[in-house]
Amino acid sequence: MKTVSWMFAATLIALNFAAVSFAQTAPGKTCAMVYQSENFSGQQLVIGDGYQIANLQRVPFGGYSDSWQNRISSAYVAQGCTLILFQYFNFEGQTVSLANRYPTTQRPVGGQYTALGGFDNLASSLICSCAQ
Numbered sequence: 322m323k324t325v326s327w328m329f330a331a332t333l334i335a336l337n338f339a340a341v342s343f344a345q346t347a348p349g350k351t352c353a354m355v356y357q358s359e360n361f362s363g364q365q366l367v368i369g370d371g372y373q374i375a376n377l378q379r380v381p382f383g384g385y386s387d388s389w390q391n392r393i394s395s396a397y398v399a400q401g402c403t404l405i406l407f408q409y410f411n412f413e414g415q416t417v418s419l420a421n422r423y424p425t426t427q428r429p430v431g432g433q434y435t436a437l438g439g440f441d442n443l444a445s446s447l448i449c450s451c452a453q
């Protein structure tokens with residue numbers, strides 16, 4: 322896993338924030354895409370392979386003054402990748418691990434987490450990495 326400081330990761334995300342297609346997303350491999358609302362709706366945040374974002378409050382949410390802290394409600398995780406969400410800043414508190422390593426006949430299909438249950442609107446930091 323590459324180590325990327327939150328500042329660097331947040332800068333990359335901010336630069337790519339307006340992107341809506343895979344082709345224009347984060348530099349390098351896309352690890353995951355997270356969404357404001359369930360079923361991949363609302364604002365989208367693209368997360369590159371190796372990103373470690375220690376404080377989602379520093380990641381701007383759309384064009385507003387708000388942040389991505391306590392916003393994430395659904396996620397798509399790329400093949401071979403794992404997205405770990407943390408309840409608090411600096412990778413603390415409860416976690417949920419969202420992986421995409423299952424055959425498409427099993428749930429979640431292709432790493433598509435349409436809802437996050439008890440982790441809805443709870444993440445304050447995250448780590449995403451993919452198998453080499």
Ligand SMILES: [Ca+2]
Binds near residue numbers: 356358391393394442
């Ligand atoms: Ca939300």
